[in-house]
Amino acid sequence: MKEDMVELLWGGLLQTLYMVAWSSVFALILGALLGITLVVTEKGGVLPVPRLNRVISTAINGIRSIPFIILIVLLLPLARLIVGTSLGPTAAIVSLSIGAAPFLGRIIESALREVEPGKIEAAKSVGAHPLTIITQVIVPEALPALVRGVTIAVISITEFTAVAGAIGAGGLGSLAIRFGYQRFRTDVLLGTVLLIILIVQVLQWSGDYIAGSIDRKRCKSG
Template identity: 90%
Template sequence: MKEDMVELLWTGLQQTLYMVAWSSVFALLLGSLLGVTLVVTEKGGVLPAPRVNGLLSTAINGVRSIPFIILIVLLLPLSRLIVGTSLGPTAAIVSLSIGAAPFLGRIIESSLREVEPGKIEAAKSVGAHPFTIIAQVIIPEALPALVRGMTIAVISITEFTAVAGAIGAGGLGSLAIRFGYQRFRTDILIGTVLLIILIVQILQWTGDYVSRAIDRKRCKSE
């Protein structure tokens, strides 16, 4: 029984880490694009486009308002189209990435807004190109906040994988439901919870460490 539990937990852990890793990469790419676009296209931004900003903001709010379990179901046809199936960890990456991207986009938007307007205005006054301002002023200045925000987003994706497990995505969430709950395996249920807690703690510790390291390096350079 113990060997069976270890094998199940190991498989579930591998599937969860696989989903979290790839979903985080794709969500980060999409979310960064959304967050940066929201900031630079607002009125007074480096590339003002209020109409684009309004439409994008509305679309993000619309996706974020859909409960994740429903969003997964809605995206099943897209998952089937992209990866050829709607079941398993790989199929879940599609839903996880799209579901997390708007959330991450708002976090990145909030982090970028922490940059002092004076530094942006100083770059504008010397004739810096908008993309130069984005790459060399806005993003570097917001980097510690961005790291903290991305840490929160990755932890949220980890939680999302448990929800995705309820509809056949695999991972620790599926294991907790199919074996821990439905088959009354309390040992597996407790094991999955402890592993998820461990993953979240490692992610949070890593994010905090990187953020503090960037702050310390910046203080020394100043």
């Protein structure tokens, strides 16, 4: 029984880590594009395009208002189109990425807004190109906040994988439902919960450590 539990938990853990890793990468790419665009296209921004800003903001709010379990179902046809199936960890990555991207976009937007306007204005005054201002002023200055925000988003994606497990995504969430709950395997259920807690703790510690390291280096250089 113990060997069976270890095998089940190990397989579920690998599937969960696979989903979290790839979903985080794709969500970060999409979220960064959304968050940076929202900041630079607002009125008074580096590249002000208020109409585009409103469209993107409305789209983000619309997607974020949809419960994740419903969003997964809505995205099943897209997942089938992209990866050829609507079941399994790979298919879940599509839904996880799209579902997390708007949330991550808002987090990145919030982090970038913490940059002192004076530093941006100083870069503008010397004729810096907008792309230079974004890559060498705004993003570097907001880096600690960005790291903390991305950490929160990745932890949320980890939680989303458990929800996705309810509709055949695999991973620890699916394991907890199929074996822990439906087959009354309390040992498996507790094991999945402990593993998810461990993943979240490692992610949070790593994010705090990286953000703290950046802060300490800035203090020394300052």
